[in-house]
Amino acid sequence: MSSVLVTGASQGIGRAIAVALAGRGHRVIATARRPETLAGLPVDQRLRLDVTDQESVDRAVRDAGEIDVLVSNAGETVRAPLESVPLTEVERLFQVNTLGALRVAQAVLPAMRERGAGRLVFVSSIQGRMVLPMIGPYGASKWALEALAETLAIETGHFGVKVSVVQPGAVSSGGGERARVHLGENDPYTPLYEALPALRGELVTPEDVAAVVAATIEHPAPPLRVPAGAPAERALRARKEAPEDEPFLLAKIDW
Known part of the structure; x- marks a missing residue:
């Protein structure tokens, strides 16, 4: 069985991944910004890891020991129109979802390359291949993540490292409900935000x-x-089959 480091394992998808892998006999190193949130997980190690903090990443990777697989899951989202979303929020999402994922990959890759084996699994989204209104900053961070992952697949495949991007759609993890919403009073985009569940x-x-x-x-x-x-x-099939010369939506909305 493999030794697997999971980022963002405190809740939602990351916690479910840690439980599933441990149940299948893998040695799981669960990580989160606040390690106390990892209590109760049936894993081998629970470590603090903040993907936006280089020192935190380096310490966690060192304390984890040999890592066969990185599951890069840590991520955040936001709800806001691009016209008015605070750019600090966009920067925050890229720091966590994109640069944070690359930061941890950079930390584990040298040992994988030297061993001639390893796996990088990035939890992305269907929004890494398409967009949804009001979630544009998140989608942009995932498009960028997929570009990094595909580049890593080309660059590191020669050294025996396998790279995969897992692309869920909407997940009942509570992430959307926890997302910060940036809409002003009588905001003209409110009807579009209300149509988002559809x-x-x-x-x-x-x-x-x-x-x-x-x-x-x-x-x-x-x-x-x-x-x-x-x-x-x-x-994803619908996106692939749709014409590229016009915007694509999963469903028509009247707002």
Whole structure:
């Protein structure tokens, strides 16, 4: 079985991934910004790791010992129109979702390269291949993440490192409900925000995503991109089949 470091394991998808992998016999190192939130997880190690803090990342990777697999899951989102979203929020999402993922990958890659084996699994989103209104900053951070992941697949494949991107659609993890919302009083974009649930589509559970992550880790030759569940498969297929010369939405809305 593999030694797997999971970022953002305190709740939602990350916690489900840690539980699933431990149940399948893997040695799991669960990490979070606040390690006390990892209490109760049936894992080998619980470590503090803030993906935006280089010192925190370096210490956690050192304390974890040998890491066969990185599951890069830590992420945040926001709800706001691009016309008025605070740029500090956009910067925050890129620091966590994109640069944070790269920071941890950089920390684990030298040892993987020297061993000639390793796996990087990035938890992305269908929004890494399409956009949803009012969630544009999150989608942009995931598009950037997928560009980094595909580049890493090319650059590190020669050294025996396999890279995969897991792409869920809407997940019943509570992340959307916890998202900061930036709408002013009588905001003209409020009707679009209220239409968002219809655009996000059918929900899958964190456990559904965790099962896909586990299967990807255990696959002898995993694909680069792995849709997590039937709703994600349908959405990504529709995006691929849609014309590229006009904006694409999963569903029509009247707002």
